[in-house]
Amino acid sequence: MKNLILGLALLSSSAMARNMNLVEFTASTPQERSLIGNLIHLDGMNGDTVFSAVNDHDLELIKTHLPFLLSNITTIETEDNPGQEEEYPQGDEKFYTYEEMKAKFEELQKNYPQIVRMISFGRSFEGRELYGLHITNHSNKKSKPGILITGSHHAREHLSTDVPVRVAEKIILNSNQDKIKNLIETREIYFLPMLNPDGAMWDIRGRNYKIWRKNMRSSGTSAPYGVDLNRNYSQGWGGPGSSDRPASDIYRGPNPFSEPETKAVKKFIEENDNISVLLSFHSFSELILYPWGNTTAPLPSERDQRAYEIMAEEMAKWNNYQPMQASELYVASGDTCDWAWADHGIFCFTFELSPKYQWGPGGFYPGADAIDPAVDDNYNPVVYLIDLADNPYKVIE
């Protein structure tokens, strides 16, 4: 989702606090305990000993202001420092981890060597290789129009990886059908389904979700603060709906394309100038969004505007998502589609996947049962866009 009205700054900072400190004070009077209570919460008391579990930030406060009451500190690892296991919480194992996605790509390449190539298009902040799939008839070398489908700019939007991976697989499995066969013959189809593998894997590490949004950018010594990759593109960068504060969940980074993940997308687009259509999967809200995001102004060309509207409405017939100009939702600057359209003339859509609402089972973590319906809902829109890659304007001609 482009934004979320939640205490995300709080959640993010708790995700960064990877230690908990069990602290004991010697405080025998109400006055002394009040001094502590003004700084932190108190969890227990036994005689003149007071106990509290505090994060590193609060521990520093105590050390600075009340060192004369501190009697003992025990630092322990907690859920916030969950270890290395990269698997989804129980019940959600069906979602692709980074390693599982890689293995799936290897399998598809092995089984369909004539039409599938696994590609690597860069490295993440933490050094993970960024993997994708290149689907086309690889023995036919002539230049063909291209389409790019991306997922998981945002760490916690795991469905936005599963949908492109599984839609890609479905296209491959259907490659003997006339229509799909023809598209694979005449198009270059690129899937880059996990643009933020560091954040996505941090979000599930230790098998508990952390509602992490950004990448894992850190200054090297401290906990990651992260950059919002979908505020780090250049068109309108620094404008409304983004922040210059690293603690913000919409932190745009120090400059456009400051992050290795967005740099990799930029390079990929520049190296594949046959790409005419881009679909960027996010979650959630069930929306089909198109430029502009950073201004409420319509597109300069009425023809372009009409082409976008028709394409969005056509796709909505399949997935029942609500089509709109991105800024109609709210204004946000530095996203993928504004840049792809402004700098490259690429027809670019952002899909906010299911569910529609935050409440009930849903939001970023709709459960494994949400995967198959989301794939079914979005297979036809993807095939539709692949078909349009040769000339998006054919929708109005």
Ligand SMILES: [Zn+2]
């Ligand atoms: Zn998102």
